[in-house]
Amino acid sequence: MASDTASPRQMPQAEAAPSAPKGLGRRRYRRRLRSRIILSFALLGLGLTAMFAIAAAYVGAVVEDQAVGTVLKENLDDYAERFYQDQTAQLSPLGSVRAYVFGPDKWHNAQADWIPLESGVYNMNGIEDGEPFVYRLVVKKDPDYWFFVAQDMTSTAEVRARIKLILIAAVVLFTVLAGIIGWWSASRVMRPVSELANLLGASDDSARPVALAPHFPDDEVGELATALDDYAARLTEVVQRDREFNADVSHELRTPLAVIKGAVELLLSRPGLDDKTLARLQRIQRAEAQCTDLISALLLLSRAERGHGNTDVYRVAEQLLEAHRPQLGAKALELCLEGEPGRLVVDAPEAAVSVALGNLIGNAVKYTTAGTVVVRLHERAVDVIDSGPGLSAEDAAHLFERGYRGSHAEHTHGGGIGLSIVRRLCRLYQWRVRVVPGAERGVVATLRFDVEGDEAGTG
Known part of the structure; x- marks a missing residue:
């Protein structure tokens, strides 16, 4: 395990912490599914009503333009025919319809924006008495005479605007209605799933699952x-x-x-x-x-049961260090214990604390060939600090996996299950274990007790 000189925030580390509360992700996903159903209904209603409104407005406008234009064109053709038969005949004003005819010497009297128009039907804008208005103009240009029929469409445009507002209101109304139907349908659809989830939750504490x-x-x-x-x-x-x-x-x-x-x-x-x-x-x-x-x-792990007890971590650490001293052999390694008896007492069986702390101390002694292994007690945690080769990024990523042996484990014995057992014990007792590189070299393994009272993310 090569030493790491990066800053503390950049140092590789391995950490095992309590898992998230059961059922949290499941409830969040169920809410998402209900929301998606409601949103689907609302979007469906919006899409269908919007397409219907657009189609209705377009078809109405086309039909109206064609119908009015056809009527005006027929009136203009009839007027032109009667004008050629009797040039003294005049088209009597009929409501908002006006007719105009200009001879060869009167073309310049036509309205300026009408002069360049070819024969056909046009939608025009104008201003009368300072007020804007719209009208439809039908043009018929013969070699000798120009005929114009204009119809005021201002009231029709206002009706169209009101129709558009009505269609927009209908789109909003039907979208809301579709959302309400979606909410009702989602509740009906999700009710059996919610009941299934509740039954599954009720069977968590039972020895045999409920059918x-x-x-x-x-x-x-x-x-x-x-x-x-x-x-x-x-x-x-x-x-x-x-x-x-x-x-x-x-x-x-x-x-x-x-x-x-x-x-x-x-x-x-x-x-x-x-x-x-x-x-x-x-x-x-x-x-x-x-x-x-x-x-x-x-x-205890197989039964998933938390044992209780008043275990003095100092006494357990002292026994573990004493058990390792005869096994050092020719290693120039010093085992030290820093702390006071009775300072750190854990509500857990001595066997659980001994296995968890013993694996950390055993790894430190195993991988450190010379220097020191220090067990330092704090108020609610214990550190195991060694002067070994350090912790690589690959080891930090897989350190707590069952069967994984570190990059410096070639000449050591073991199956790579010690730290996986420590992780399982931490999950059972809501402890936290973290392994990080030391300040200069080696590794610092921290076993922290009573994590339930800590803020999330603390080591």
């Missing part, structure tokens, strides 16, 4: 409930087998360990033991104690 399928009809939700029942049954069977196996193994292992413990105690009580025999018996005694603690911790 879900009988509570739902034979529809899609019923099929989902049946599939969940089948999955829960298979999962319960696996968990039950795992618990029975752990309990059986723990029970069967405790008997030979008790025999070993009794035999070692009897041998240690004999006088006249030489130093080599005494050291070996003490090593067997420490190994028996470690196995007993590990079995107790694994049994």
Whole structure:
């Protein structure tokens, strides 16, 4: 593990913390699904009514233009025909319709914006008495005479504007109505899913899962409930087998360990033991104690049960360091303990604390060939500081994965499951474990207790 000289914020670190509260993501996703259903209905209503309104306005405008233009053109043709028959005939004003005719010597008398127009129907704008108005103009230009028929469309334009407002109001109204229908439909659709989620939540604390399928009809939700029942049954069977196996193994292992413990105690009580025999018996005694603690911790993990107790972390750390001192061999390594007895007391079995802290101390001793390993107690946490090769970015990313062995583990023994057990214990007891590079070299492993009372993100 190469040393890291980056700043503390850039240093690689590995951390295992309590998982998020159960059901939070599920409830958030369910709200999103309901919102999507409501939004889909609202968008559908908006799209359909908007297209209908646009089509209605367009068709109405086209039909009106064609109808009015055709009528005006027919009137103009009729007027031109009667004018050629009797040039003294005049078209009597009819409501808002006006007719004009200009001969060869009178073309300049026509309105300026009419002169360049070719024969056809036009929508025009004008100003009369300072007020703007719109009108439709029909032009017929013969070689000898120019004919014009104009109809005031101001009132028609106002009607069109009111129709547009009515159509916009209809679009808004139908969109809101579609949203209300979507909300009602989403509630009806999501109600079985919510009931299914509530039943699943109610079965969290039960040893056997509650059957879900009988509570739902034979529809899609019923099929989902049946599939969940089948999955829960298979999962319960696996968990039950795992618990029975752990309990059986723990029970069967405790008997030979008790025999070993009794035999070692009897041998240690004999006088006249030489130093080599005494050291070996003490090593067997420490190994028996470690196995007993590990079995107790694994049994707690298999049952997902929090044990209780008043464990003095100082005393546990002292015992762990004493157990490692005879194993140092030729290593120029100093094991130190900083703190006071009774300062840090944890509400947990001694076996759980011993396994969690023992793995951190064991890793520090294993990877440090020379220097120091310091166990430092704080008010609510304990640090294990070593002067080893440090922590690489790859190790930090996979440190707590089961079966992972660090980049400096080639010449060491172990299966890479120690820190994964520490992580599981931290999840069970709501502790936090973090491993970061040291200030200059080595690694600092922190085991922090009572994380539930801390702010999120603290180590």
